Amino acid sequence: MDVQGFAKKYDEVRAMPLEGGGIIRWLITHRDGAPNFSMRLINVEGGKSTPAHSHDYEHEIFIIEGNGVATIGDKNFKVGRDSFIFIPGNKYHTIKAETDMKMICVVPIKAAIEILGK
Amino acid sequence: MDVQGFAKKYDEVRAMPLEGGGIIRWLITHRDGAPNFSMRLINVEGGKSTPAHSHDYEHEIFIIEGNGVATIGDKNFKVGRDSFIFIPGNKYHTIKAETDMKMICVVPIKAAIEILGK
Numbered sequence: 182m183d184v185q186g187f188a189k190k191y192d193e194v195r196a197m198p199l200e201g202g203g204i205i206r207w208l209i210t211h212r213d214g215a216p217n218f219s220m221r222l223i224n225v226e227g228g229k230s231t232p233a234h235s236h237d238y239e240h241e242i243f244i245i246e247g248n249g250v251a252t253i254g255d256k257n258f259k260v261g262r263d264s265f266i267f268i269p270g271n272k273y274h275t276i277k278a279e280t281d282m283k284m285i286c287v288v289p290i291k292a293a294i295e296i297l298g299k
Numbered sequence: 300m301d302v303q304g305f306a307k308k309y310d311e312v313r314a315m316p317l318e319g320g321g322i323i324r325w326l327i328t329h330r331d332g333a334p335n336f337s338m339r340l341i342n343v344e345g346g347k348s349t350p351a352h353s354h355d356y357e358h359e360i361f362i363i364e365g366n367g368v369a370t371i372g373d374k375n376f377k378v379g380r381d382s383f384i385f386i387p388g389n390k391y392h393t394i395k396a397e398t399d400m401k402m403i404c405v406v407p408i409k410a411a412i413e414i415l416g417k
Contacts (some may be wrong), residue, residue: 184387186371188378191361208383209359217407218336220359220383241327241338243309243403245363253304260306265326265338269302285361287405289335 184214191222201275202229205286210293219293221286225249225278233275238292240274242266247282251275302332309340319393320347323404328411337411339404343367343396351393356410358392360384365400369393 194206203225210219225231227247242251248261253274260266260276268274276282312324321343328337343349345365360369366379371392378384378394386392394400 186374186384186386186390186392188369188371188376188382188384191381191383208361209385213385214387215357215359215385216388217357218359218405220361220405222361222383239333239335241333241336241405243326243338243340251306256304258306263309264306265309266304266306267327267331267333268304269332270334272304274304285403287336287338287359
């Protein structure tokens, strides 16, 4: 397959509900030919959270808008616009939004395949 | 190694010059224990560009601020705030900033190791 590059706006991508009350858009996945990792955009309204859970793959997150508290294992971090977060695999984590948050969250492509299917 | 999660602000990370006139901050790398991919933040002033080149790994990019034109192979895409861009491996690419741009750019960890060293 000759994989083509592209540029789009995030709101061209279908939003899907997330446990905890946020919404997620899978911007770039294996379905686009991405071989190694998948970029998602997550929006969480103030008062809601990203899923509180643990899994065997990492997250790399950048906060574009909003403020909240990221919990990783037993530690809490205040985060906001211009924060970045590294969540290693197998660490419990959640982000509780204090104001409406918008963030990029990248995962290994195996997570995209597991969650979305081939 | 027990890899720890963390949250920081991007301006805590040292800025390095990029060919073309931009600056790059390697936010999360193998040095933090990231096993699969590396998140960088790139700033490019209006009138300057990201490097014009090709390499064997992909980019996944999200534009946080600013406007410009992304060239991928022989195609041009107008991009701005809320655009995302997929650049497959082995495709010539550059982004020319029309206004000051700020973007997240993710690469496989092998690129971080090659560029930064172990």
